[in-house]
Amino acid sequence: MVTPILLRRIPLLQLQLQRYNRFSAEIVSSSLRLWRVASESTDHQEEVSSMEKSSSVLTERDLPKYHRWDDPDYKKLKDKEDEILRDIESIISLVKDIVHSNRYMDGERLNVSDEETVLEKLLRHHPHSGDKIGCGLDSIMVDRHPQFRNSRCLFVVRTDGGWIDFSYQKCLRAYIREKYPSHAERFIREHFKRGSG
Numbered sequence: 001m002v003t004p005i006l007l008r009r010i011p012l013l014q015l016q017l018q019r020y021n022r023f024s025a026e027i028v029s030s031s032l033r034l035w036r037v038a039s040e041s042t043d044h045q046e047e048v049s050s051m052e053k054s055s056s057v058l059t060e061r062d063l064p065k066y067h068r069w070d071d072p073d074y075k076k077l078k079d080k081e082d083e084i085l086r087d088i089e090s091i092i093s094l095v096k097d098i099v100h101s102n103r104y105m106d107g108e109r110l111n112v113s114d115e116e117t118v119l120e121k122l123l124r125h126h127p128h129s130g131d132k133i134g135c136g137l138d139s140i141m142v143d144r145h146p147q148f149r150n151s152r153c154l155f156v157v158r159t160d161g162g163w164i165d166f167s168y169q170k171c172l173r174a175y176i177r178e179k180y181p182s183h184a185e186r187f188i189r190e191h192f193k194r195g196s197g
Helices: 002-055 074-102 112-121 129-133 168-179 184-191
Strands: 137-144 152-158 165-166
Touching: 002 129, 074 112, 074 152, 074 168, 074 184, 112 137, 112 168, 129 165, 165 168, 168 184
Parallel strands: none
Antiparallel strands: 137 152, 152 165
C-alpha cells in the first residue's frame, strides 16, 4: 500500500529537483557575471589610481580610517575612556533606577540618600544650577515631563513651591568637561545620545 503512493510522488519530486537545479544554476551564473563585471572595472580603476598616486604625494586623508590597536596613543585614549566610564557609572545607574523603575511614583520626592547623591554628583555640575535652584532648594523629585508626557525626569523643587526640570546628561557632560578636559569632547560625542543638549 505504501509503495504505490511513493511511486506516484517520485515524478513530482523529480520535477521539483529539476526546478531547484535550474534555479541554482541561474543564481550561480548571474553571480559569476556580476563578479566578472566587477573585477574588470576594479582592474581598470586600480590602473588609473596607481597612475594618479605615483604622480602625487600620499596625504593624511589617504591613511586608513581604522584605529590601530597597537598604537600607544589609541591605547591611552581607550584607557582614559574606561576611567571616565567607571567614574560616572554609579551615578548613571542610580539616575536610571530612579527615573525608570517603580521605586518612586510620579511627583514623589527622593529619599535623603538619593537626594544628596543627585545634588553632589549631578545638580552642582549643571551649567545653570543657580538658575535651577533659584530662591532655594527644598527637594528633588521625579515626575513626568510637562511637554513629553511619556518621559520621566528629575525636578528641583524650590522653597517658594515652584519646580523646574533639569537634565542629568547636561550635568554629566559638564562634570566630564571639568574633570577630563582633554578627553571630554571625544567621550561625549561617542557616549551621549545626540540632541540632548
